[in-house]
Amino acid sequence: MRLAAQRAEVSDWVGYEVGYGVGYEVGTMSESDADGPQIIIEDLVKRFGERTVLDHINIKIDRGETLVVIGGSGAGKSTLVRHLIALERPTSGRILVDGVDMAALGDFELSRVRRRFGMVFQKYALFDSMTVYDNVAFPLREQTKMSEREIKDRVMVKLDELGVAHAAARMPAEISGGMAKRVGIARALVLEPEILIYDEPTSGLDPVTSRTVDELIEEMRERFGVTSVVITHDMASAFDIADRVAMLVRGKIAVEGPPENVMASDHEDVQRFVHSSAIDPARIAQRSARKSPAQVRALRKERLAKQGAPKV
Amino acid sequence: MAENETKTPSVTRQSLEKLFEPAVRAIEELGTLAQLGFSAFVWQFRRPYRFGVLVQQLEFVGVQSIFLVCLVGLFTGMVFAVQTAYGFRRFGAENLVGGVVALSLSREMAPVLTAIMVAARAGSGMAAQLGNMRATEQIDALETMAVSPVQYLIVPRLIAGTLMVPVLALLFFGVGLGGAYLVGVVMLSLDQGVFMDRVTALLDKRDLVQGLVKAVIFGYAVTLISCRHGYYAKGGAEGVGLATTRAVVWSVVGVFFLDYIITSFMTDMG
Ligand SMILES: Nc1ncnc2c1ncn2[C@@H]1O[C@H](COP(=O)(O)OP(=O)(O)OP(=O)(O)O)[C@@H](O)[C@H]1O
Ligand SMILES: [Mg+2]
Numbered sequence: 104m105r106l107a108a109q110r111a112e113v114s115d116w117v118g119y120e121v122g123y124g125v126g127y128e129v130g131t132m133s134e135s136d137a138d139g140p141q142i143i144i145e146d147l148v149k150r151f152g153e154r155t156v157l158d159h160i161n162i163k164i165d166r167g168e169t170l171v172v173i174g175g176s177g178a179g180k181s182t183l184v185r186h187l188i189a190l191e192r193p194t195s196g197r198i199l200v201d202g203v204d205m206a207a208l209g210d211f212e213l214s215r216v217r218r219r220f221g222m223v224f225q226k227y228a229l230f231d232s233m234t235v236y237d238n239v240a241f242p243l244r245e246q247t248k249m250s251e252r253e254i255k256d257r258v259m260v261k262l263d264e265l266g267v268a269h270a271a272a273r274m275p276a277e278i279s280g281g282m283a284k285r286v287g288i289a290r291a292l293v294l295e296p297e298i299l300i301y302d303e304p305t306s307g308l309d310p311v312t313s314r315t316v317d318e319l320i321e322e323m324r325e326r327f328g329v330t331s332v333v334i335t336h337d338m339a340s341a342f343d344i345a346d347r348v349a350m351l352v353r354g355k356i357a358v359e360g361p362p363e364n365v366m367a368s369d370h371e372d373v374q375r376f377v378h379s380s381a382i383d384p385a386r387i388a389q390r391s392a393r394k395s396p397a398q399v400r401a402l403r404k405e406r407l408a409k410q411g412a413p414k415v
Numbered sequence: 416m417a418e419n420e421t422k423t424p425s426v427t428r429q430s431l432e433k434l435f436e437p438a439v440r441a442i443e444e445l446g447t448l449a450q451l452g453f454s455a456f457v458w459q460f461r462r463p464y465r466f467g468v469l470v471q472q473l474e475f476v477g478v479q480s481i482f483l484v485c486l487v488g489l490f491t492g493m494v495f496a497v498q499t500a501y502g503f504r505r506f507g508a509e510n511l512v513g514g515v516v517a518l519s520l521s522r523e524m525a526p527v528l529t530a531i532m533v534a535a536r537a538g539s540g541m542a543a544q545l546g547n548m549r550a551t552e553q554i555d556a557l558e559t560m561a562v563s564p565v566q567y568l569i570v571p572r573l574i575a576g577t578l579m580v581p582v583l584a585l586l587f588f589g590v591g592l593g594g595a596y597l598v599g600v601v602m603l604s605l606d607q608g609v610f611m612d613r614v615t616a617l618l619d620k621r622d623l624v625q626g627l628v629k630a631v632i633f634g635y636a637v638t639l640i641s642c643r644h645g646y647y648a649k650g651g652a653e654g655v656g657l658a659t660t661r662a663v664v665w666s667v668v669g670v671f672f673l674d675y676i677i678t679s680f681m682t683d684m685g
């Protein structure tokens with residue numbers, strides 16, 4: 104109930120009914136607070152030319168749930184989440200958001216559905232012709248009727264939460280990668296949308312800032328009942344924020360379930376992935392076998408003596 | 416024998432496909448341009464109207480090209496005056512210099528050279544900008560924020576190009592004529608009155624109209640082609656470089672191609 108009240112409050116300054124973003128009658132399926140999954144991925148296949156990047160993916164994401172997607176580089180994680188917001192069109196299969204097939208929408212309806220999403224891009228995707236402040240203010244100016252003063256308050260609060268308020272007047276080219284990432288997060292969160300997609304929100308951040316971002320993701324969920332999909336390579340954060348984890352291997356979902364279950368899965372790829380990021384005793388034991396810098400230098404000298412000095 | 420028969424058609428088909436490949440690609444390319452142009456046409460009537468972005472583009476295409484257009488216009492007029500004077504002196508018709516230069520400036524030189532200047536300066540800039548926005552997912556980001564990239568990025572550029580090239584072409588014409596005056600009256604000491612008289616006698620309203628029609632169409636074409644190469648750029652930073660080059664090359668080719676078409680339609684040879 105608290106949630107509904109907050110939505111109404113959001114609706115006030117968003118200027119349209121949050122949760123009824125489709126804008127036309129689609130029956131009870133668009134009812135945002137109904138039970139059941141909010142996002143359904145049905146038998147999704149995506150090919151780029153000959154390459155199959157996503158291979159018959161089936162997954163359901165409930166309202167208020169955080170799904171963490173893990174998987175190696177090139178497994179198709181970004182491609183998967185780009186489908187949720189129709190930045191990619193499926194080769195076959197369907198994406199249903201509150202029962203509405205994203206691929207079947209014309210660009211006008213699509214833009215209405217997209218208002219309910221926020222997305223953090225892997226490569227930040229900040230508008231490089233605008234200051235940090237204008238980047239974060241952009242969604243508010245585009246989609247709400249808020250005054251510049253209200254906008255300023257909200258933007259500065261968000262920038263402050265992410266620790267980048269001091270950079271508000273700078274251009275994206277003048278800030279570090281980690282800062283750009285946080286500005287990207289601020290921009291995605293500023294409208295407090297219903298569904299948030301984070302593509303590696305903590306990569307490139309120091310551990311302390313990473314935890315702050317994890318907390319923010321949790322807070323969005325608890326305060327606004329946000330449905331989130333988070334891609335991460337950071338296993339610690341995966342287990343902190345996930346209701347469910349899905350591991351993508353070569354375009355297929357290898358394992359899916361609560362973090363504990365995924366951790367315990369005996370799937371070979373999963374074991375390798377999870378254990379190469381956790382600090383387990385075996386790895387600590389391995390450290391003693393590591394060569395010291397002095398040993399490495401000695402080896403190099405030995406090798407050079409054998410080969411003769413390299414010609415320049 | 417039977418084997419041969421099955422092979423031959425497939426070989427011919429392959430070579431036929433090779434032969435027609437450029438034609439197929441050209442048609443595809445025109446299709447892409449038409450699609451982008453149509454989509455921009457539809458979006459320009461939808462709210463919100465983005466005056467801020469439009470003003471920025473008018474400034475980028477127009478104001479920032481003024482110096483370049485004046486420079487090239489001046490030299491073009493001067494060169495043309497010298498060449499015409501040289502040629503016409505043989506049969507004692509030097510007095511026609513002003514009129515002939517005015518004619519060729521208004522019908523050809525002003526619209527064509529202005530469009531080429533705009534392609535080189537603004538068109539390449541647009542392709543680089545849009546290509547970079549594509550490569551760094553800024554265009555995707557616009558879409559996720561329910562802002563149409565066509566409306567936000569393409570429409571203001573197309574309007575600015577279509578409005579500004581004719582204005583710049585008029586400027587080119589004026590400055591070019593000034594250059595011709597400088598050469599004819601000041602340097603070659605032709606009679607000032609006769610010079611101006613020939614200009615008004617030879618130059619018809621239809622010549623100016625033809626020049627302006629060309630400038631409008633070139634302005635639209637150059638911006639559409641430049642935007643297309645940036646907007647659909649592929650393959651990261653390298654792709655952006657490629658897009659910029661293609662934008663300029665195809666804009667220039669497009670200008671000359673359209674120039675022939677328009678000229679043959681609008682010139683009454685009878
Ligand atoms: N537009 C495209 N055209 C062709 N191939 C593509 C395209 N987009 C992605 N791919 C390919 O799809 C595969 C999956 O890419 P994707 O970006 O989804 O991987 P990822 O799991 O997000 O990897 P990372 O962890 O490195 O971000 C890659 O092999 C990539 O080359
Ligand atoms: Mg990725």
